Amino acid sequence: MPELRSGARRSKRLDDLQPPPQPVDQGENWLLPAQNRTRRRVGGGRGRGNAAAVGKPGIPARPTAAGRGRGIRLIDLDPEPCEVLPEAAPLGAAEPAYNPLEVVADKDIAMEGGSAEKLMGVEEESSTTPVPERVQVGNSPVYKTERKLGKGGFGQVYVGRRVHGGSDRTGPDAIEVALKFEHRNSKGCNYGPPYEWQVYNTLNGCYGIPWVHYKGRQGDFYILVMDMLGPSLWDVWNSYGQSMSPNMVACIAVEAISILEKLHLKGFVHGDVKPENFLLGQPGSPDEKKLYLIDLGLASRWKDASSGLHVEYDQKPDGNNKGDNKSFLVCKKKMATSPELMCCFCPAPFKQFLEAVTNMKFDEEPNYAKLISFFESLIEPCTSLRPIRIDGALKVGQKRGRLLINLEDDEQPKKKIRLGSPATQWISVYNARRPMKQSDFLSSVEALLSFTMDVSSSSCFENGLVPRLRQNWINKYHYNVADTRLRQHVDKGNEDGLYISCVASAANLWALIMDAGTGFTHQVYELSAIFLHKDWIMEQWEKNYYISSIAGSTNGSSLVVMSKDINISYENCNWPEESAAKSFGLLDWAVTCSSVSINQAYLLLQTTSSLPTYPYYYCQNRTPYTQQSYKVSESFPFKWINKKWKEGFHVTSMTTAGNRWGVVMSRNSGYSEQVVELDFLYPSEGIHRRWESGYRITSMAATADQAAFILSVPRRKMVDETQETLRTSAFPSTHVKVGIRTFSTFYFLAPGNITIPSAVTAVTSLTVSWLGCFFLYSPS
Numbered sequence: 001m002p003e004l005r006s007g008a009r010r011s012k013r014l015d016d017l018q019p020p021p022q023p024v025d026q027g028e029n030w031l032l033p034a035q036n037r038t039r040r041r042v043g044g045g046r047g048r049g050n051a052a053a054v055g056k057p058g059i060p061a062r063p064t065a066a067g068r069g070r071g072i073r074l075i076d077l078d079p080e081p082c083e084v085l086p087e088a089a090p091l092g093a094a095e096p097a098y099n100p101l102e103v104v105a106d107k108d109i110a111m112e113g114g115s116a117e118k119l120m121g122v123e124e125e126s127s128t129t130p131v132p133e134r135v136q137v138g139n140s141p142v143y144k145t146e147r148k149l150g151k152g153g154f155g156q157v158y159v160g161r162r163v164h165g166g167s168d169r170t171g172p173d174a175i176e177v178a179l180k181f182e183h184r185n186s187k188g189c190n191y192g193p194p195y196e197w198q199v200y201n202t203l204n205g206c207y208g209i210p211w212v213h214y215k216g217r218q219g220d221f222y223i224l225v226m227d228m229l230g231p232s233l234w235d236v237w238n239s240y241g242q243s244m245s246p247n248m249v250a251c252i253a254v255e256a257i258s259i260l261e262k263l264h265l266k267g268f269v270h271g272d273v274k275p276e277n278f279l280l281g282q283p284g285s286p287d288e289k290k291l292y293l294i295d296l297g298l299a300s301r302w303k304d305a306s307s308g309l310h311v312e313y314d315q316k317p318d319g320n321n322k323g324d325n326k327s328f329l330v331c332k333k334k335m336a337t338s339p340e341l342m343c344c345f346c347p348a349p350f351k352q353f354l355e356a357v358t359n360m361k362f363d364e365e366p367n368y369a370k371l372i373s374f375f376e377s378l379i380e381p382c383t384s385l386r387p388i389r390i391d392g393a394l395k396v397g398q399k400r401g402r403l404l405i406n407l408e409d410d411e412q413p414k415k416k417i418r419l420g421s422p423a424t425q426w427i428s429v430y431n432a433r434r435p436m437k438q439s440d441f442l443s444s445v446e447a448l449l450s451f452t453m454d455v456s457s458s459s460c461f462e463n464g465l466v467p468r469l470r471q472n473w474i475n476k477y478h479y480n481v482a483d484t485r486l487r488q489h490v491d492k493g494n495e496d497g498l499y500i501s502c503v504a505s506a507a508n509l510w511a512l513i514m515d516a517g518t519g520f521t522h523q524v525y526e527l528s529a530i531f532l533h534k535d536w537i538m539e540q541w542e543k544n545y546y547i548s549s550i551a552g553s554t555n556g557s558s559l560v561v562m563s564k565d566i567n568i569s570y571e572n573c574n575w576p577e578e579s580a581a582k583s584f585g586l587l588d589w590a591v592t593c594s595s596v597s598i599n600q601a602y603l604l605l606q607t608t609s610s611l612p613t614y615p616y617y618y619c620q621n622r623t624p625y626t627q628q629s630y631k632v633s634e635s636f637p638f639k640w641i642n643k644k645w646k647e648g649f650h651v652t653s654m655t656t657a658g659n660r661w662g663v664v665m666s667r668n669s670g671y672s673e674q675v676v677e678l679d680f681l682y683p684s685e686g687i688h689r690r691w692e693s694g695y696r697i698t699s700m701a702a703t704a705d706q707a708a709f710i711l712s713v714p715r716r717k718m719v720d721e722t723q724e725t726l727r728t729s730a731f732p733s734t735h736v737k738v739g740i741r742t743f744s745t746f747y748f749l750a751p752g753n754i755t756i757p758s759a760v761t762a763v764t765s766l767t768v769s770w771l772g773c774f775f776l777y778s779p780s
């Protein structure tokens with residue numbers, strides 16, 4: 001099964017990034033937190049590994065089960081980014097307290113420095129210390145340590161020959177046993193005995209798992225005394241000249257699935273299924289054709305011990321995998337290889353099997369019988385020659401008719417399309433607000449609100465702004481816009497009182513949504529050949545603009561939109577509503593309604609005097625960011641995001657250019673929680689689960705290989721905010737049009753004469769990717 005994790009790629013050196021590299025410190029190598037260096041990777045990292053998500057701010061990343069490494073993995077290839085702190089921008093007295101402070105430039109990732117050497121020292125100690133010549137742990141017999149059977153990333157396994165004690169020839173007294181040594185300083189033993197020991201406590205004796213007879217510490221080593229086994233499937237495959245008959249593979253498959261089934265029944269997933277970890281019994285013994293599964297160091301529970309429920313879909317980034325190009329490339333290759341391609345030289349059941357398992361949901365219970373039945377037809381009837389003895393799934397000689405019938409009866413696994421070959425597609429996110437209570441209506445009259453900002457005057461409805469707005473479109477979109485035509489669209493939109501609310505790019509052409517409901521009062525943008533042009537951004541920061549949307553094109557150029565709202569008068573948008581009217585200087589007005597959407601907050605003020613009775617709307621952009629920072633990076637910048645979260649920043653926009661990521665994080669973003677779902681596919685399971693806990697998609701971006709979705713929980717409770725996604729292979733113009741039509745039904749607003757529209761839709765973000773096109777459409 002593909003191990004899909006936070007694949008990071010570092011195929012390019014970062015010194016060809018733009019902006020030019022900042023003067024940086026020497027590259028550092030960082031030790032991962034101790035937790036991530038152990039093999040106690042309980043929970044997470046299981047199933048199809050359909051996503052890797054960065055955890056909530058402040059909550060340490062839970063280690064996951066995949067991608068355990070050797071030696072080198074201890075070195076984090078994603079050093080802290082260099083942060084360049086420009087001088088504090090002069091703040092105008094009347095200006096909002098927006099104080100952009102930093103630009104983050106990525107830097108070269110040369111692996112050098114003391115950390116690596118220090119680590120190597122530790123590694124060497126654990127692998128060079130000679131194992132004891134004699135072993136006795138607990139009340140085991142005494143064993144003489146003989147030849148080495150194998151070595152993994154954590155332990156070394158030797159033959160132990162019984163020299164003293166014990167009388168039987170098999171079982172706990174066996175004359176020959178396998179001794180697995182783990183040095184107390186090795187990375188699996190930071191907290192005492194290896195985690196694998198705990199798993200053996202539960203799984204010992206489970207079908208297909210070798211028995212562990214004794215365990216204990218002797219000198220510097222933790223030692224497991226276990227059944228001695230024979231060659232691994234990897235060895236067998238090599239000894240057969242790297243080929244195996246379909247019959248043999250089918251027998252192995254049936255047995256391996258059965259072993260996994262038994263393991264799952266005990267509440268565990270193995271987490272490291274590979275040919276090297278399946279061993280046959282000892283040659284010449286009655287068990288020589290039996291299959292065993294070893295190495296439980298990455299096994300984890302799939303169901304919660306107390307509730308008995310399937311563990312949450314909540315994978316956290318695997319610290320070890322972040323900078324590991326190899327893992328990423330492996331994942332990428334797996335994802336890009338369709339079952340058809342993978343099995344083009346194999347009998348049909350192989351493809352069917354692969355399709356079935358890769359299409360399984362994270363918490364779906366495998367239909368083991370059906371999975372086994374795929375291989376049944378390939379098993380030759382002559383049982384005595386069967387290369388692997390099948391005890392678990394099917395007793396030797398047992399009829400297989402029922403399973404075959406099952407296969408015919410059951411519906412075929414639903415064919416889902418795995419996108420193996422890249423194609424440009426669009427992901428769009430729409431927010432809709434419903435039902436249309438009055439407060440929601442307030443959320444929807446954004447177009448007008450941005451023009452009612454002169455709060456010191458109650459005459460805004462009489463000053464001509466409303467009539468002007470009536471002639472306007474509320475929302476416009478443009479797509480397939482070439483560089484040269486961008487300005488004319490933006491200028492026209494600005495003339496109509498619209499500001500850019502989001503931008504995206506596909507095939508070096510731009511798409512933009514212009515909206516009257518952004519809450520911005522000023523906006524600047526730059527189309528630059530430089531991906532996130534630092535000088536220009538800093539210049540605008542100094543003028544108190546903040547980055548409101550960004551898009552990068554395949555050729556590396558970028559469109560950066562920076563906006564400001566001069567009307568911000570309250571910090572954090574946390575209005576004390578009772579005093580809001582007073583704060584507006586409208587002493588005889590009272591707040592009668594308030595509503596908050598993802599980006600904005602709205603107040604309905606009504607006069608308390610008898611005349612006039614016109615309602616007064618006030619909209620406040622919810623993003624009076626107090627600080628902003630961005631980073632350009634060759635791989636998804638998990639570590640930087642984590643660090644920034646701890647400092648109170650949240651991701652507020654994000655894009656890619658080719659394989660580069662540009663992520664903008666802001667302080668005071670209005671979000672209380674934020675997570676990242678990073679995946680090779682659209683992480684629908686993760687998104688849906690997050691949704692249930694109040695998360696909404698607030699930014700997204702994709703390279704040709706990966707899509708990242710930022711999901712956030714707004715600090716203020718939203719009123720019935722809904723969000724949906726759909727896919728298209730071209731820009732979703734039809735659906736955007738629906739939004740426009742909907743908006744256009746209420747671009748009149750006569751004081752005291754409010755027509756509540758039946759639906760409202762606002763496009764909140766757009767992105768393109770080969771992964772699929774997802775966009776949200778409005779209720780009508």
Ligand SMILES: Nc1ncnc2c1ncn2[C@@H]1O[C@H](COP(=O)(O)OP(=O)(O)OP(=O)(O)O)[C@@H](O)[C@H]1O
Binds near residue numbers: 149154157228294296
């Ligand atoms: N019971 C056994 N009998 C015979 N050989 C064994 C036994 N257990 C392990 N081995 C051999 O020792 C090698 C290392 O064992 P194991 O995989 O348990 O160690 P590890 O350090 O946890 O490995 P990994 O890095 O793959 O997690 C195996 O690949 C296998 O060749």
